[in-house]
Amino acid sequence: MSRPQAGFSLVEMMAATVAVAIMSLGIFSVMQSSATAMRTNAAQLDAYQKAARVFQKIERHVRGASLANLATLPAGFETAQPLAEGIEVDNLILCTMVSTPGAEEELPALSAPLAVYLEPSATDPVNGLDDDRDGVVDGRNLVLDRPGHAPERIASGIAAFGASLSGQSLTLSVDVAVRQPDGSARVETKAHTLEIRNG
Ligand SMILES: [Ca+2]
Numbered sequence: 001m002s003r004p005q006a007g008f009s010l011v012e013m014m015a016a017t018v019a020v021a022i023m024s025l026g027i028f029s030v031m032q033s034s035a036t037a038m039r040t041n042a043a044q045l046d047a048y049q050k051a052a053r054v055f056q057k058i059e060r061h062v063r064g065a066s067l068a069n070l071a072t073l074p075a076g077f078e079t080a081q082p083l084a085e086g087i088e089v090d091n092l093i094l095c096t097m098v099s100t101p102g103a104e105e106e107l108p109a110l111s112a113p114l115a116v117y118l119e120p121s122a123t124d125p126v127n128g129l130d131d132d133r134d135g136v137v138d139g140r141n142l143v144l145d146r147p148g149h150a151p152e153r154i155a156s157g158i159a160a161f162g163a164s165l166s167g168q169s170l171t172l173s174v175d176v177a178v179r180q181p182d183g184s185a186r187v188e189t190k191a192h193t194l195e196i197r198n199g
Pocket residue numbers: 124130131132133134135136137138139157
């Protein structure tokens with residue numbers, strides 16, 4: 001009379017090994033997609049933060065301007081033109097109303113013009129290539145040029161900057177790169193609308 005064998009048979013061991021392998025693959029796949037999602041979210045956050053910094057910098061100055069003081073300098077023009085309703089422009093020129101400290105009786109005066117514009121980047125010259133590999137081909141620097149200050153670079157790697165007026169709303173937009181999990185990048189437009197004064 002044969003007694004039952006103790007332990008596992010070869011078939012049982014193989015089945016268990018396959019089950020563990022399948023479970024491990026499942027866990028690995030879940031972890032991998034979580035890591036991909038985290039990288040995508042981090043890249044999205046970077047792009048949002050970059051755009052938010054740009055909007056914050058510009059908004060601080062635009063708030064002191066009025067519709068009448070907003071202008072653009074179209075290509076081929078030497079003097080600024082009033083910002084036309086609904087027309088997207090790629091630079092912004094504005095004057096803010098400033099008051100002289102200690103001279104409250106004097107009416108606020110217009111400041112010297114302040115400008116926001118794109119300038120070519122030294123690290124990504126205009127040649128149809130993404131020389132600095134940030135995902136934006138021929139990305140440019142966005143510059144804030146205030147009277148009495150050296151021009152300040154407020155962002156780099158910008159594909160486009162735009163502003164357009166609709167009533168008393170001024171919409172600013174920047175095109176920034178969002179890095180993909182596979183290392184490539186796509187350009188996304190971030191926009192921000194602010195209300196300005198009339199007259
Ligand atoms: Ca670039």
